[in-house]
Amino acid sequence: MKCPRCGEYMTAMNQKGSDPPKRVEKCLFCGYTLSSVTAEVTKALSIQKPKPVMKSTRATKQFNINKPIAVGMLTLGLVFLIPSVFYSSYVPAFVGLGLAFWGALLLYVTPAKHIRLDLLNATLGPALSNTERMLANAKLDGKGVYLPPRYLKNSESSLLFVPSKQDVGLPEPEDIDGEEHFGNPTGVFLVPHGAALSRIFEDELGTSFTATDLSYIQEKLPKLLVEDLEMAESMEIKIEDNTVTMEITNHVFNEICLETSKLPKTQRIMGCPLASAIACALAKATGKPVVIEKEEQSQDGKTTEIRYRLMEE
Numbered sequence: 001m002k003c004p005r006c007g008e009y010m011t012a013m014n015q016k017g018s019d020p021p022k023r024v025e026k027c028l029f030c031g032y033t034l035s036s037v038t039a040e041v042t043k044a045l046s047i048q049k050p051k052p053v054m055k056s057t058r059a060t061k062q063f064n065i066n067k068p069i070a071v072g073m074l075t076l077g078l079v080f081l082i083p084s085v086f087y088s089s090y091v092p093a094f095v096g097l098g099l100a101f102w103g104a105l106l107l108y109v110t111p112a113k114h115i116r117l118d119l120l121n122a123t124l125g126p127a128l129s130n131t132e133r134m135l136a137n138a139k140l141d142g143k144g145v146y147l148p149p150r151y152l153k154n155s156e157s158s159l160l161f162v163p164s165k166q167d168v169g170l171p172e173p174e175d176i177d178g179e180e181h182f183g184n185p186t187g188v189f190l191v192p193h194g195a196a197l198s199r200i201f202e203d204e205l206g207t208s209f210t211a212t213d214l215s216y217i218q219e220k221l222p223k224l225l226v227e228d229l230e231m232a233e234s235m236e237i238k239i240e241d242n243t244v245t246m247e248i249t250n251h252v253f254n255e256i257c258l259e260t261s262k263l264p265k266t267q268r269i270m271g272c273p274l275a276s277a278i279a280c281a282l283a284k285a286t287g288k289p290v291v292i293e294k295e296e297q298s299q300d301g302k303t304t305e306i307r308y309r310l311m312e313e
Contacts, residue, residue: 101193101273125259132263142166144269146192146283146290149210151176156208158195158280162269163187170289194276201281204228209284214239217285242310244282249303257304261297271295275306286310
């Protein structure tokens with residue numbers, strides 16, 4: 001066995017002057033000596049194997065399943081985004097942004113393995129900048145309106161109507177074909193970049209927002225973001241008439257929301273991805289068109305305040 005003092009191997013020998021002779025373990029390097037009993041106990045402790053630790057494979061398996069899907073969506077999103085840069089087309093830009101956002105988000109929320117937030121920000125930052133350029137080229141002046149389910153053939157989907165001018169009213173439900181309908185003479189229809197995140201909220205809650213109401217959002221959404229998904233440190237929801245105000249502190253989209261605040265068209269029309277996802281949820285839960293009236297970051301960049309307006313028709 002090895003010497004507990006210096007780490008060198010010890011030698012077994014008879015102890016001098018003992019009757020009968022006693023076996024001891026002695027280190028010839030430092031002179032440290034152990035009796036035979038102590039040596040046996042020490043040796044037994046040194047070779048004792050720890051009990052095997054049972055590890056759950058459920059999270060790992062889930063990551064193995066989700067990873068190819070997430071990477072595929074992220075790659076496909078980039079494929080759509082690249083040609084939009086050269087051809088100034090906002091349709092593939094929004095499709096690519098949605099796919100890239102959802103793919104990056106799936107990589108982030110997978111329980112067994114997370115990606116670094118700076119990688120998530122690096123992926124979405126250029127996509128948001130490209131969205132800003134597409135919106136500017138489309139010359140859209142009105143605020144984006146998140147449409148409720150009755151406007152859509154698929155009530156579980158989300159759609160954003162961006163009027164060409166501020167005084168343009170909402171389209172009639174029959175004017176929306178529910179397909180890949182991206183434009184009409186009075187404005188354009190876009191898939192919000194927070195639609196995928198909103199569906200993840202529904203999956204985690206185990207219900208569609210179309211089957212809930214505003215009080216459900218006020219009760220469940222803070223717990224979902226803070227405790228279940230651990231996406232934020234705190235969240236507060238205030239409701240006053242047709243105005244819903246949310247304050248979210250230290251959330252994982254802080255950097256992305258800060259970047260969005262530098263893109264005036266994108267922020268005014270769509271909001272940051274987190275604000276967009278909540279707007280999708282509000283439109284489904286209330287059955288009313290929803291507009292993001294204000295989105296502000298605190299001076300320290302830790303708190304995002306979002307004010308929504310529920311439109312009366």
